[in-house]
Amino acid sequence: MGIIGWIVLGLVVGALAKLVMPGDDGGGIVLTILLGIVGALLGGFVGRLIFGTDLGGFFDLRTWVLALLGSLIVLGIYRLVTRRHART
Template identity: 40%
Template sequence: MGLGLGIFGWIIIGGLAGWIASKIKGTDAEQGLGLNIIVGIVGGLLGGWLLGLFGVDVQGGGLIFSFLTCLLGAVILLTIVNMVRGRK
């Protein structure tokens, strides 16, 4: 179900994906490094789960595909959080 990354891979790719997603969604000023990592990791799980529903093999996708999966999930996650908080 998840991406085939080790713990350090999850932290690095998750942090980078969370940071870029926060830049895209305009929430970077509210988030620090720790929250960016959490958003990226949770986003990776969310993105992997969603892509898995469509039959996409997320474990065999490689490093760039893993990053894009985390980024997609992080943007979706931040969009949902912003909607709940009453933002755009």
């Protein structure tokens, strides 16, 4: 996938992750895209380690599922870090 594909995938998957885990995160669309892209990369890495599969093409269902799972993990970690940081 090209850089435009990663940006679009990151935007869509980041938004889906925020729909699944609603909350007041701040950061706007740029943070959503970045969390989505990092989540997609993490999902691909975890998918390769655990299931022996990798991210496919842009329209491959496996790509979207792994990217969404990775984005949910990244969003959860982001919320833990920012919540802990906001308390101190």
